[in-house]
Amino acid sequence: MNVLDFLDANKYSGKNTFVEQAQFIKDNWGWLKYSYAIAIKVRSRMDTLGMTQKQLSERLGCSQQHISVLLNGRVNMTLETLAKLEDALGIGLLNPSLTEFQEGSQPAYLCDSAIDPCASPRPQTKNLVSSYKPRKKKGPKKKE
16 A cells, blocks of 8 residues: 555545635635734733633623633624723723814723713814805806
8 A cells, every 4th residue: 555545545534624714714804804903902901901701701791702702803793892892991992083073082981071971072063164165166168
């Protein structure tokens, strides 16, 4: 018996999922890159705080197994889950410019006031409106 016959006789007959996994990553890379980045940031923050998956699950009100799946980096998380993670860990996971409406204002998770959700002033629409200058409408070109 030669080597090729031996390998052919002893080859793995189970399902090889490598191709399916690679195709999944290729098809879903648009959101997977964010999921991986969030998982890395959450793991890093947990290490900094000395927090276990069990402790984080208690703060989020879910199972430790769910946290394990989230930290795997292959979960299309909802905005609600992201907000809960931000609150539980005291960090921002989304780009801060998404939640800031005026330069210098704080994201809501950093504000202290329970009455006013954010102590920073709201954008002044009056100033925006007064500085608006409409464009002059151009009429049809005159033929010479």
